[in-house]
Amino acid sequence: MQDIDIKLAVEIALSEDLNGQHPDQGDITANLIPKEQVISAQIITREDCVLAGAAWVTETFTQLNKSIQLEWMAKDGQQLTANQTIVKLTGNARHILTGERTALNFLQTLSATATQVADCVKELEGTHTKLLDTRKTIPGMRLAQKYAVTCGGGQNHRIGLYDAYLIKENHILACGSIQAAVDKAREHNPDLPIEVEVESIIELQQAIDAKANIVMLDNFSLDMLKQAVALTQGRCQLEVSGNITKQRLKELANLGVDFISSGALTKNIQAIDLSLLLIK
16 A cells, blocks of 8 residues: 555545644634643544554544654554554644544544455355455545455455456447457457456356456356356366355355455445543
């Protein structure tokens, strides 16, 4: 994760609260506190979770006041238990309270993603199948959520539309065939991975014949998945997608597929319950 991405994300988030103003003007409630008052506080988790998002929290308070000191008691990717202290803060009272919600918003969202991923990855233990995310991310939070997925033990699918080919139904129709689409992709960018999404065993055979690197089996039944694994025999990697639930992961992995991808990892999340508490 590049620092510039975190910096920009935090700038936008703080601007939503402060209307682009300096915190001493933009946070009218915090201005009720004496300007030079110093406080100590801590962020705790109210529930078990996997932590993700520390850099966004640090950047939030750095942008508000570089003199605010943060002492991290946990690190990204760590399993936390309810009521555990995540980070302690000391500094200007106004600016700590101004940054409270922005910091918690990042931390609760990214930790939610990491926690959900970690929960699913446990279901794949003992298999060679890897869990992948998708592009179904919160707008403006793509790189942050992709990072959180790795904190939970998952792997990233393509980051965007530029770093790997994913040839779907409409691309195939527009190009004329799976073979034509794959040939054109290989001509344009021979070093990039080429994945083809298929909806039938016939299309799978066409993708294999076209020498696609990965074939995504979209909403295949269990019987079709078994046929697909038997047909492929290692000639390409297989990815299962569509209607993926935690309960299905082990069964799908035991079929011998290489990847399972799920949009729910980043879009169907429930924020982790966190609190910032003053230390008296």
